[in-house]
Amino acid sequence: MLELNNIRVVYFIGIGGIGMSALARFFHGRGKLVSGYDKTESHLTKELQQEGVSVHYEEDLARIPKDAELVVYTPAVPKDHQELVFFQKHDYPVLKRSEVLGLITASSFNVCVAGTHGKTTISTMIAHILRHSGYGCNAFLGGISVNYGTNFWSNENNVCVVEADEYDRSFLKLKPNVAVITAMDADHLDIYGTEKAMQDAFVEFSVSVKDDGLLLSKFGLKRGKDLKSKHHQTYSLQNNEADIYGAAIRLRHGSYEFDVMTKDFMLDNVQLNIGGMHNVENSIAAIGVANYLGISSDKIKNAVADFKGVKRRFEYIIKSEDLIFIDDYAHHPEELKALITGAKGLFPQKECMVIFQPHLYSRTRDLADEFASVLDLADEVVLLPIYPARELPIPGVTSRTILDKMKLGKKKMLEKAELRNWLRGKKIPLLITAGAGDIDREVPELKEILENG
Numbered sequence: 001m002l003e004l005n006n007i008r009v010v011y012f013i014g015i016g017g018i019g020m021s022a023l024a025r026f027f028h029g030r031g032k033l034v035s036g037y038d039k040t041e042s043h044l045t046k047e048l049q050q051e052g053v054s055v056h057y058e059e060d061l062a063r064i065p066k067d068a069e070l071v072v073y074t075p076a077v078p079k080d081h082q083e084l085v086f087f088q089k090h091d092y093p094v095l096k097r098s099e100v101l102g103l104i105t106a107s108s109f110n111v112c113v114a115g116t117h118g119k120t121t122i123s124t125m126i127a128h129i130l131r132h133s134g135y136g137c138n139a140f141l142g143g144i145s146v147n148y149g150t151n152f153w154s155n156e157n158n159v160c161v162v163e164a165d166e167y168d169r170s171f172l173k174l175k176p177n178v179a180v181i182t183a184m185d186a187d188h189l190d191i192y193g194t195e196k197a198m199q200d201a202f203v204e205f206s207v208s209v210k211d212d213g214l215l216l217s218k219f220g221l222k223r224g225k226d227l228k229s230k231h232h233q234t235y236s237l238q239n240n241e242a243d244i245y246g247a248a249i250r251l252r253h254g255s256y257e258f259d260v261m262t263k264d265f266m267l268d269n270v271q272l273n274i275g276g277m278h279n280v281e282n283s284i285a286a287i288g289v290a291n292y293l294g295i296s297s298d299k300i301k302n303a304v305a306d307f308k309g310v311k312r313r314f315e316y317i318i319k320s321e322d323l324i325f326i327d328d329y330a331h332h333p334e335e336l337k338a339l340i341t342g343a344k345g346l347f348p349q350k351e352c353m354v355i356f357q358p359h360l361y362s363r364t365r366d367l368a369d370e371f372a373s374v375l376d377l378a379d380e381v382v383l384l385p386i387y388p389a390r391e392l393p394i395p396g397v398t399s400r401t402i403l404d405k406m407k408l409g410k411k412k413m414l415e416k417a418e419l420r421n422w423l424r425g426k427k428i429p430l431l432i433t434a435g436a437g438d439i440d441r442e443v444p445e446l447k448e449i450l451e452n453g
Helices: 017-029 043-050 082-089 097-104 119-132 167-175 195-207 279-292 298-306 333-346 363-375 416-423 437-453
Strands: 011-015 032-039 054-056 070-073 094-096 109-114 138-145 152-153 157-163 180-181 214-216 230-236 244-252 255-262 266-272 315-319 326-328 352-356 380-383 409-411 430-434
Touching: 017 032, 017 043, 017 094, 017 138, 017 214, 043 054, 043 214, 054 244, 070 082, 070 097, 094 097, 097 167, 109 119, 119 138, 119 157, 119 180, 119 279, 119 298, 138 298, 152 315, 167 195, 180 195, 180 279, 180 333, 195 380, 214 279, 230 279, 244 279, 266 298, 279 298, 279 333, 315 437, 326 333, 326 437, 333 352, 333 430, 416 437, 430 437
Parallel strands: 011 032, 011 070, 032 054, 070 094, 109 157, 109 180, 138 157, 180 214, 214 230, 230 244, 326 430, 352 380, 352 430, 380 409
Antiparallel strands: 138 152, 244 255, 255 266, 315 326
16 A cells, blocks of 8 residues: 555646645655646646646646646546656556545545535535634535635644545545535536446445444435444434534624424524525535534634635625625536525525536536526526536537526527627626636626626
């Protein structure tokens, strides 16, 4: 087995990915010489460079470290990537991100959060509660914590909070002491083929929970009864058949107050200061884990009240009396549904426009009906071209695949270059931008247009 402590030089192919950058920060923080490649410059790669990590943006064999002792790559990188092929051909230790994460957490107490949506927010909430309360943890997150401005931090306490990604079956490399499963909706069918095969992987993940550990899953999952763990509990927004659930949920000045109920204890008057009822449910899962770890009620409540959210998870870009602008990473129909209904629930009098950038040709093809139905919940929708990420185009699959299935009257397709001019001068009470591609790069300019006309 590779001994990570003895490694001096680590190279990342796809270093700008949210999970990859967390690992880069882990090794850099331990004094390793870290460098990497990514296809495009981003806010994350700029931050890594500012922290002392060398990053380049062209496939260039002249710029790779020939003395690399570990090469880490993301499955999103094409198999014929020049640098990846070189390292593999010359027998360097080349591991997927998930394999390295498995090695890092092999000897730690692990809280692993999995699910087709909700996992980033819940894992960040748990890590925040553990950090804020003084319990302490190492955190490997799939988003940027607004409280701390990072997706990774370390601590002397040998506890890791890990976002467990189902893509490419990555989460099966982890050994959880505590596992959370939030959802098992059809996704990544380019990898799994069928919804059942994907759900089978979640069942396998549940089996990996250590015998003395805890599995906490959302109440009412389709295959919830198939999940296997000696100690299995469920959570819910407000279904009292679950082991832990919310009650007396109140909306106060854009925040939520609620009670958390279990068979053993009640946590009253919890305050959550981020939007969306789905985030109330997310916080209930995080509170369930924190309570299991023995953190006191007062410390949990104080931490939840102080939680500022995750970048691009129901993130307020503008919040004023006249205008609300929310940006979100939502790229699955269920995520979009939670986002739109959450925003309209908070601001019921405001007309809602959604600008959505579909992510992946395969996801658009497989879930077009669901996307169309959910987008019809808005008052007006603009669809941008599909962000391909790791995929080549699929003939006949475009954003129009979704648009043509929508029943909403006010709908259109625009190129990103057209969007700014089209938006100029419009009065939009509630604007949502959503997608997992590069739509977030449009947000600063859209904000300026909305504020200044």
